[in-house]
Every structure is written in C-alpha cells, then in structure tokens.
Amino acid sequence: MRPTQLAAIEPIHTGRHCLLLAPTAGGKTEAAFLPVLSRMLTEGWTGASVLYVCPIKALLNNLEARLTHYAGLVGRRVEVWHGDVSATRKRKVLQDPPDVLLTTPESLEGMLISPRVERDAWFGQLRCVIADELHAFAAGDRGWHLRSVITRIDRYASSPLQRIGLSATVANPVELLDWFAPTGPREVVGSSSVSTDADVTIDHVSTLENAAIVISRLHRGEKRLVFCDSRASAEKLGAGLRELGVCTFVSHASLSVAERRHAEAAFAEERDCVIVATSTLELGIDVGDLDRVIQIDAPGMVSSFLQRMGRSGRRSGTRRSCLFLATGETALLGAGAICRLWSRGWVEKACPPVQPWNVLAQQALLMVLERGEVTLTELLTQLVASFPELDAAGVRTCIDHLLAQADLACPEPGLLQIGPKAQAAHERSHYRDLLVTFTGPDLLVGRHGTAEVGYLDPAVLAGQRDEPLKVLLSGRSWSVREVDWKRRVVWLEPATQGGKARWMGSGRGMSAEVAMAVRELLLCGEAGVAKLSKRAIATLDELRDTTPTHIDPPAVQQHGPANWCMWTYAGSDANQRTQLAWRHAGASSSNGLTVTWRVDPRLLGNLSDLAPVLSIEEIAELAQPFKFAELLPAEQRRSLILSRLALAPAKLEDASA
Missing domain, CATH: 3.40.50.300 (P-loop containing nucleotide triphosphate hydrolases)
Structure with missing residues (x-):
C-alpha cells in the first residue's frame, strides 16, 4: 500500500472528516473507498450509505467498474446516477437503493427536489460523502453548491455525515478541509510538497x-x-x-x-x-x-x-x-x-470564490422547491447553516428581494412557496436550469445518421455561404448538410478535409504569480529544472533583448500610431481591473502580462488612484459569468462582481444622465 493509503485508514475508521492529498495516480480513490467499505462491514451499514461525488460524468463512468469490483468483493453494490443514465435504470435505483451511489452535485440536487424520491427513506441511512477532485469543485461556484447540497442532505441522515475530500496537491490543504467540513474533528492526510523528479x-x-x-x-x-x-x-x-x-x-x-x-x-x-x-x-x-x-x-x-x-x-x-x-x-x-x-515547489492554493450570494439565491429557491413550502425561519436557518461565511442580515436581504421580485411567494405570514416569476422561468423545464451553477453556450447537436458526433457553436453556422460549410469534430472533417434550428440539430456528412473548428469562450487567465515568473524568466533566461531546446533558447534570447521588464513604473512600448502596450506582469485579474477602471480614458484590452491602450498611459497620471465607474448596463454585463446574479438585489450583485474581480469600490454612473 502507498503512504497515503496507509495513513488514511485510522482517521476514516474513527469517523473524522478527511482531506486526502496525493499526486495524480497516487491511489487516492482506494485510500478513501477501501476504509469506508471496511466501516460499512464492521458497523453493519445498510441501505444507501455512501455518496461518491465527482465533477464530471466521464469520471463517474470511468470509476464505476473499479468501485463495483471492490464493493462486489464484500457483497455490496454500486450504482451511477447522472444526466446520461436512463430513466429505467434510475427507477431501479430508487426502488432498490445501492450501498454506494456515484453522482454529481447537480444530480443530487435533482433528487432533492424530485417528487419521485422519498428523501427521508433514501437519504436517511447515509453515513459518508466522498468528494473526488475537491480542488476542482472548490475553484468555482460548484464547490459552494456541493457543500450546500451536502449540508441539506445531512438533515435527513440519522447522524452527521463524514466528509472525505480527495485532492491533487494544493498549497492550502488545511484551509480547504476547513471550508469543506466546517464543523467536527478533521484531518489532512498526505503531503502538500511538490516533487521535481x-x-x-x-x-x-x-x-x-x-x-x-x-x-x-x-x-x-x-x-x-x-x-x-x-x-x-x-x-x-x-x-x-x-x-x-x-x-x-x-x-x-x-x-x-x-x-x-x-x-x-x-x-x-x-x-x-x-x-x-x-x-x-x-x-x-x-x-x-x-x-x-x-x-x-x-x-x-x-x-x-x-x-x-x-x-x-x-x-x-x-x-x-x-x-x-x-x-x-x-x-x-x-x-x-x-x-x-x-x-521551487510552488503550487496554487484552492480558494473558493468569495461572496457566493448568487449560489445562496439559487439555494433559497431550491430549498423551497424541495419542501414545497417552508417557514421563513426554517429557510433562514438552513441558508445560514449552508453559508456560514455570509452575513445573516444579507441572507435576509436576499430573501426579501426574492419575495419582492415574485421569485418567492408568501401565501400567508411567515410561510414561503416558489413564486410565479420562478415558476414561469423554470417550471416548464422541470427546473433543470436551476440545478446548475455554471453557464455554457447553447450548442447544437451534430449528427451523422443516427449517431451523435458532438456539439457545435451556433456562431460557426451563422451567415450565408457560396459553398457548403465544413466543420471539424472528433478530429474529422464534416460537411454541414442541413441545420434544423428549431430542433437544434446539425446534420453532417463525412468530408475529406478542410473542416474548421470554433467554439466561443475564453480559457483560464494568467495568475499574478505566473506573470511575475515570466518576468523572472526574461531577466535570467532559465526555466528551473526544465530543459530548453535550441529553438526555445534562441527565441527566448530574442525576447529577452526586446521585451521590457521594468515594472515600477511599468514600461510602455508603442506599437503603431495608436497602440501603446504597458508591461505590468500583474496577471489577468489585475490587468482586467486596470482596463476596466481606465476604459473611458483609452484602455482597450488586456492579458496576463500587458494592458493595451489607444493613448499613451504615461500622460494620464497615477493609475492606482481611480476607482472604476460602472454603468447599470456594465454591471449587468459583468454579472453574466456569475449565474443567478440576476436574482440578487443591486447592491449584492455589485458587491459580488467587485469582489470576484477584486475591484476597488466602484462608482455607479447616474442612470438618468
């Protein structure tokens, strides 16, 4: 057995919350699952005892055979529940609960609000929740969603659920575990050190x-x-x-x-x-x-x-x-x-996004849906328990706003139901969109005959063309035979070559630490223990000769008659803040290393003195990546945006001006 697997046995057997740290292929799954199976046998657990939660369905499918094998060795059963699982299989799971359920936060949410699930019976015998790839959950609002769902399920269990997180190496394992399991005995198992071998x-x-x-x-x-x-x-x-x-x-x-x-x-x-x-x-x-x-x-x-x-x-x-x-x-x-x-052994921290007011608003609606109707006191108590980091007065403000906007209704004093606005927006789709805290483009399904190949961005398909459009999907070229916009299906035929691939969306930005390491690389020309090829050395030498590295104040280079590039090495977030604060003065774009201007920024004075001025329209645009932000009162929505973007307190432009 590996060190993490040996070290995990005692804290899991004694019921402590755990965070198991190990590099990829370090045996984290077995380190958690086998001691839990041991407890299941020695303590005589019955019914649905363990939830195993993953961030992606593909990982659940991949784990199913392995965990089914382990459980089968001791006469126990594993099932999978997510959006791709058939209704027939789900009915069987509801009728005969497995010992272990592999699932996602969104599928658990769907079970909590489904009238077909007898929640007291189904969740009442749960003992343990294992969250795989916890660092990936914690990086976004899905982490807050996961933790709130676990807290709500905890109410149905006969005893507090043991929480076990599995994570790759992070710089702040104690903080991550404290966030995942805020109460009760807990222990970090494994090392957060980084090997350079x-x-x-x-x-x-x-x-x-x-x-x-x-x-x-x-x-x-x-x-x-x-x-x-x-x-x-x-x-x-x-x-x-x-x-x-x-x-x-x-x-x-x-x-x-x-x-x-x-x-x-x-x-x-x-x-x-x-x-x-x-x-x-x-x-x-x-x-x-x-x-x-x-x-x-x-x-x-x-x-x-x-x-x-x-x-x-x-x-x-x-x-x-x-x-x-x-x-x-x-x-x-x-x-x-x-x-x-x-x-030098550095790795990022796993830090959940600050001020999750948008997830709290989503959870308020779902908690009411789960119960059908709930008292105001019960809802406040449950939300504060799920989000102890948020101010209780702010929680009440959010609920009052949901009532004022008719997302919640109050049929009699102190009693809450789902409101007509939320019903109109979500009831027809069985509240599916309300279950998911992340956003994504509305893609079309690409089909060849009866086979589903993949999903295409509508932007690729728009516009008139003289020749048939060719797209790349699954590494192959396809001709677009027909687009059924009403059914959102694209009919494809194989093509020899010439396909184009395009999806909207942006990748991860560059952190301040990585940006500063770029500057160090330009200053010294060395990439640590990594080797550089001759081509890489030649290109890096050219860049070291031509790229400014002075940052106090930042160096500015002119590119063409109306473009100035300011080298900050501050990272994507900080440069976005600069661009936002000075967009009216000519800041036009940014990346992790630079901010680009239409005027020479050296003529504008001290950039750090100006707070961003945001119009109502810009607040709405900035809120788009944060799903459910539209449910919040204006001040909470503004606070969410400014804190997530790490902006100084912003001024709101007069809407009547």
Whole structure:
C-alpha cells in the first residue's frame, strides 16, 4: 500500500472528516473507498450509505467498474446516477437503493427536489460523502453548491455525515478541509510538497502544424497523451496528426459521450497512438499506461501541469515526463514560467470564490422547491447553516428581494412557496436550469445518421455561404448538410478535409504569480529544472533583448500610431481591473502580462488612484459569468462582481444622465 493509503485508514475508521492529498495516480480513490467499505462491514451499514461525488460524468463512468469490483468483493453494490443514465435504470435505483451511489452535485440536487424520491427513506441511512477532485469543485461556484447540497442532505441522515475530500496537491490543504467540513474533528492526510523528479523539456515550434509534425516523428511506437487548452486546438491538431498518418483519438467536452468513450477505450488498448485532449483528461479518468505526456503551449496553472504530467511515469522503472511544444512567443514564456514555479515547489492554493450570494439565491429557491413550502425561519436557518461565511442580515436581504421580485411567494405570514416569476422561468423545464451553477453556450447537436458526433457553436453556422460549410469534430472533417434550428440539430456528412473548428469562450487567465515568473524568466533566461531546446533558447534570447521588464513604473512600448502596450506582469485579474477602471480614458484590452491602450498611459497620471465607474448596463454585463446574479438585489450583485474581480469600490454612473 502507498503512504497515503496507509495513513488514511485510522482517521476514516474513527469517523473524522478527511482531506486526502496525493499526486495524480497516487491511489487516492482506494485510500478513501477501501476504509469506508471496511466501516460499512464492521458497523453493519445498510441501505444507501455512501455518496461518491465527482465533477464530471466521464469520471463517474470511468470509476464505476473499479468501485463495483471492490464493493462486489464484500457483497455490496454500486450504482451511477447522472444526466446520461436512463430513466429505467434510475427507477431501479430508487426502488432498490445501492450501498454506494456515484453522482454529481447537480444530480443530487435533482433528487432533492424530485417528487419521485422519498428523501427521508433514501437519504436517511447515509453515513459518508466522498468528494473526488475537491480542488476542482472548490475553484468555482460548484464547490459552494456541493457543500450546500451536502449540508441539506445531512438533515435527513440519522447522524452527521463524514466528509472525505480527495485532492491533487494544493498549497492550502488545511484551509480547504476547513471550508469543506466546517464543523467536527478533521484531518489532512498526505503531503502538500511538490516533487521535481521529472524529465521536462520546452520547445518552440511556432505553429500548431509544426507541432503535429514533431509529434508524428517523436516517440513512434509509444502511447502519447497530448493536452491542448482549447477544443478548437485539439480538433485542429487531431486532424493534422491523422493527415500525417498517426493513429489519433480526440477527447473534449463538446464531443458526444459515445465518441469520448470510444476514443478513451480505443486509446487504452492501442500501443502506437496519440490521444489529443483538453482538461477533460486532466482529472482522474483512466486511459491506461502512458509513455509520454505532451503539452501544447502552457496550461496556465502549475497544478494543472502537475496533474497532466502525473499521467506519465506510472510503470516501474519510468519517470514522469512532459514535453512542452510552444506555438507562440507568449506560450513559450508561459511554459517557462510554469516550470520556474514548479522547480521551487510552488503550487496554487484552492480558494473558493468569495461572496457566493448568487449560489445562496439559487439555494433559497431550491430549498423551497424541495419542501414545497417552508417557514421563513426554517429557510433562514438552513441558508445560514449552508453559508456560514455570509452575513445573516444579507441572507435576509436576499430573501426579501426574492419575495419582492415574485421569485418567492408568501401565501400567508411567515410561510414561503416558489413564486410565479420562478415558476414561469423554470417550471416548464422541470427546473433543470436551476440545478446548475455554471453557464455554457447553447450548442447544437451534430449528427451523422443516427449517431451523435458532438456539439457545435451556433456562431460557426451563422451567415450565408457560396459553398457548403465544413466543420471539424472528433478530429474529422464534416460537411454541414442541413441545420434544423428549431430542433437544434446539425446534420453532417463525412468530408475529406478542410473542416474548421470554433467554439466561443475564453480559457483560464494568467495568475499574478505566473506573470511575475515570466518576468523572472526574461531577466535570467532559465526555466528551473526544465530543459530548453535550441529553438526555445534562441527565441527566448530574442525576447529577452526586446521585451521590457521594468515594472515600477511599468514600461510602455508603442506599437503603431495608436497602440501603446504597458508591461505590468500583474496577471489577468489585475490587468482586467486596470482596463476596466481606465476604459473611458483609452484602455482597450488586456492579458496576463500587458494592458493595451489607444493613448499613451504615461500622460494620464497615477493609475492606482481611480476607482472604476460602472454603468447599470456594465454591471449587468459583468454579472453574466456569475449565474443567478440576476436574482440578487443591486447592491449584492455589485458587491459580488467587485469582489470576484477584486475591484476597488466602484462608482455607479447616474442612470438618468
């Protein structure tokens, strides 16, 4: 057994809340599940005893066979419940609850509000909740949703639920566990130290086409997992590798479940092949033993790099390895910065988003739906229990606003029901949209015959064309035969080549730490323990000669007659704040390293003195990424936006001006 697995036995057996830390492939699943199975047997647990919650359905599907095997050894049963599971199978689960249920927060929420689920009977015998990839949950509002759902389920259980979180390496494990399990005895198991024992190389290949050529010629006869940080890049690279005769599979979130399962299963069985994936394969999905991990450009976070590299080096006698193929200069700098931070043992903290008022508003509606009707006192008590970090007076303000907006109704004094506005917005869809705290584009389904291939962005399909539109999906080119906008289906036919891939949305920004590490790289020319290829060294030397590194005050370069680039090395969030505060004065765009201006910013004075001035329309636009923010009173919505963007207190423009 591995050290984490041995160390986890005693605290889990004694019922303590735990956070189990281990790198990718470090045996976290067994470290949690086997001691829980042991407790199940020795203490005689019956009925649905354990919830095993994952952030993605693919991980649940991947875990099902392994956990079913372990449970079957001791005569226990495992079932899966999520959006892709058939209604027939779900009915059987409700009629005959398994010992262990694999599920997502959204599916648990659906069970809580469903009239078909006898909640007291179904949740009454629960003893334990295991949250896999807890760091991934905590990075967004889904973490708050997960914790609130667990707190609500706790009310039905006969005794407080033991909470066990599984996480990759994070810098703040104690804080993460305190957040996940705010009350009761708890213990962190495993080390948060970062190992630098790995073979890492950074190369500069200039284009994605060149990256495909390099991959096709390197490590032939081996299994290679290639990470891209956008679906479009994954599709283009997959198509390019296939054109070069490489056995290639593609996996990302806009492919159908069947396509992803086929790709992952086929890759697990092949020997000489490549699978090109986005962050969907960063989590613990098993695709068999790998020989190589290759990263196109840079992932943006040290923790992501560590998880991806951890896919390699599992076989005895092999080391972890990663080859960075940078397709641009900024990507080269990002890869070098990530490696500098990793080399000194630095990794990000897992910090839940601040001021989750939007999730509280969602939970208020769902708690009322769950009960049918609830007293105001009960709702306030439950919300404060689920969100102890938020001010109780603010909780009451939010409920009062939901009542005023008719999202909640008060049929008699002190009694609350779901309101007509919320009913009109959500009842027809059985409140499905209310179950999910994250937003995504409204994609169309791409079909070939009866097979579902994947999902396409409407922006790709809009407009008039003289020739048939060709798209890339699953690494293959398709001709668009017909678009059924009413049914939101795109009918596809295979094409030889020429398909284009495009999805709307932006990737992760650059943290302040990574941005500052870019500056260090430019100053010293070294990427820590990572090796630089000759091409990477030559490009980096050029960048060191031409890129300013002075930050107090920030250096400014003019590019053309009306563009000034200010080098801040402050990270994406800070540069977005600067752009927002000074947009009326000419700040036009930003990234992790720079802010671009239409005027020379040196003529404007001290940039730190000005707070952003926000119109009502801009507040609404900034709130769009934060689902359910529209349910909040104006002051809470503004506070949410400013705190999430780490903005100074903003002035609101006079709406009548």
